[in-house]
Amino acid sequence: MEKRVRVLVAKPGLDGHDRGAKVVARALRDAGFEVIYTGLRQTPEQIAEAALQEDVNVIALSLLSGAHNHLFPRIVELIRSKGMTDVLMIGGGVIPDSDIPTLKAAGIAEVFTPGTSTVSIIDYINANVK
Amino acid sequence: MDIAEELLSGSRLAMSRAITAVENEYDNAVDIMQQLYAHTGNAHVIGITGPPGAGKSTLTDKLAKEYRSQGKTVGIIAVDPTSPFSGGAILGDRIRMNDLTLDEGVFIRSMGTRGSLGGLSRKTAETIKIMDAAGKDIILVETVGVGQSEVDIVKTADTIIVVLVPGLGDDIQAIKAGILEIGDVFAINKADHDGVDRLNTELEMMLDLNQQKMDWRPPVKRVIANRGEGISELIGSIAQQIAQSRQSGQFSNRRTQRTKSELLAMLDEQIGRRVRKKLSDGGGFDQLVASVESREKNPYIVVNEIMASVLL
Numbered sequence: 221m222e223k224r225v226r227v228l229v230a231k232p233g234l235d236g237h238d239r240g241a242k243v244v245a246r247a248l249r250d251a252g253f254e255v256i257y258t259g260l261r262q263t264p265e266q267i268a269e270a271a272l273q274e275d276v277n278v279i280a281l282s283l284l285s286g287a288h289n290h291l292f293p294r295i296v297e298l299i300r301s302k303g304m305t306d307v308l309m310i311g312g313g314v315i316p317d318s319d320i321p322t323l324k325a326a327g328i329a330e331v332f333t334p335g336t337s338t339v340s341i342i343d344y345i346n347a348n349v350k
Numbered sequence: 351m352d353i354a355e356e357l358l359s360g361s362r363l364a365m366s367r368a369i370t371a372v373e374n375e376y377d378n379a380v381d382i383m384q385q386l387y388a389h390t391g392n393a394h395v396i397g398i399t400g401p402p403g404a405g406k407s408t409l410t411d412k413l414a415k416e417y418r419s420q421g422k423t424v425g426i427i428a429v430d431p432t433s434p435f436s437g438g439a440i441l442g443d444r445i446r447m448n449d450l451t452l453d454e455g456v457f458i459r460s461m462g463t464r465g466s467l468g469g470l471s472r473k474t475a476e477t478i479k480i481m482d483a484a485g486k487d488i489i490l491v492e493t494v495g496v497g498q499s500e501v502d503i504v505k506t507a508d509t510i511i512v513v514l515v516p517g518l519g520d521d522i523q524a525i526k527a528g529i530l531e532i533g534d535v536f537a538i539n540k541a542d543h544d545g546v547d548r549l550n551t552e553l554e555m556m557l558d559l560n561q562q563k564m565d566w567r568p569p570v571k572r573v574i575a576n577r578g579e580g581i582s583e584l585i586g587s588i589a590q591q592i593a594q595s596r597q598s599g600q601f602s603n604r605r606t607q608r609t610k611s612e613l614l615a616m617l618d619e620q621i622g623r624r625v626r627k628k629l630s631d632g633g634g635f636d637q638l639v640a641s642v643e644s645r646e647k648n649p650y651i652v653v654n655e656i657m658a659s660v661l662l
């Protein structure tokens with residue numbers, strides 16, 4: 221049995237919009253990934269623990285509330301403190317370009333903003349997953 | 351420390367990594383399972399099966415909470431279907447179990463069926479053993495939403511709960527073979543919906559018509575899982591079932607059957623792997639296929655020859 225890439229698609233914080241996350245989840249499924257979707261309004265602690273239990277290779281965070289500067293780095297920190305050092309973490313949503321360098325410095329490998337095609341997300345994961 | 355040792359000393363990450371190793375058939379998987387086997391056999395394995403949308407995940411969530419309130423630790427394996435086309439899957443059962451995520455006495459793992467057709471994934475049995483070795487008292491195995499005949503859970507669980515909901519069909523459905531024959535306990539979920547009395551009657555009739563003389567007559571319990579109603583009564587029925595099953599010898603019979611079928615499956619797998627290795631090492635398999643197809647050779651003889659050479 222060959223390895224399957226497992227991706228946690230997660231919605232951190234107080235944000236009730238998951239159309240985008242569902243579209244991405246579906247595209248990743250069709251690309252052959254096992255996608256674990258945990259639903260809306262997750263705390264960073266819940267996301268990190270779910271990632272550990274599911275032993276995912278990728279965490280894809282979707283956020284439209286504007287709290288990315290706070291929540292994304294917190295999730296990176298929790299994941300690393302659990303000893304999961306090889307997880308690829310990416311983010312997406314309405315995120316201003318000016319915030320992207322800070323998020324990358326915090327450990328988010330790539331940020332996908334509105335208009336991104338699902339193909340480019342899939343290609344990015346395939347090229348960077350460990 | 352290696353993964354098995356870390357797992358036995360309580361590492362959740364090691365448990366998670368062990369499941370991945372087994373699921374992906376990594377080189378260290380056999381070694382891990384070998385070390386864990388002596389620590390298995392203690393957990394009560396409860397299967398939860400039923401049609402899609404019956405409320406299996408919600409019920410699993412509520413059962414886990416009830417067991418936690420009794421002080422028991424819980425492992426949950428939630429199986430969802432893998433796409434036969436892309437090999438991908440959406441594993442969405444955790445959505446109903448979010449409250450359990452941060453409870454350290456609970457460990458939830460989602461699995462794709464990865465081509466298995468019996469309602470479980472190929473590695474469910476091994477994953478149960480891993481959680482068992484890690485000391486989980488109760489292991490809840492939620493199957494994919496099943497139709498009528500995906501009954502692999504029979505070979506896997508000590509107690510099987512079949513979850514049904516009103517409005518899925520007439521009473522002829524209740525006398526068909528398959529899923530309705532395997533329940534130790536029946537749960538009618540969404541018991542506030544129309545048609546619940548009728549479904550209840552039909553199930554009771556089906557169970558009364560059972561010709562086999564059984565020590566255990568499966569009870570039919572009504573629940574409203576999303577509101578948590580009827581859960582403690584359902585847990586009561588599960589406790590009675592397992593006590594009765596231990597007393598009557600059915601419990602150990604089932605476990606013997608399970609050990610037997612697992613051993614046979616392991617042998618099948620090992621033999622299959624060896625045969626394929628032999629064929630790929632030896633080469634010439636494509637020519638063999640061509641000669642069988644052109645009727646130059648007989649497949650029944652070819653298979654005997656290959657087996658003879660493998661078993662030498």
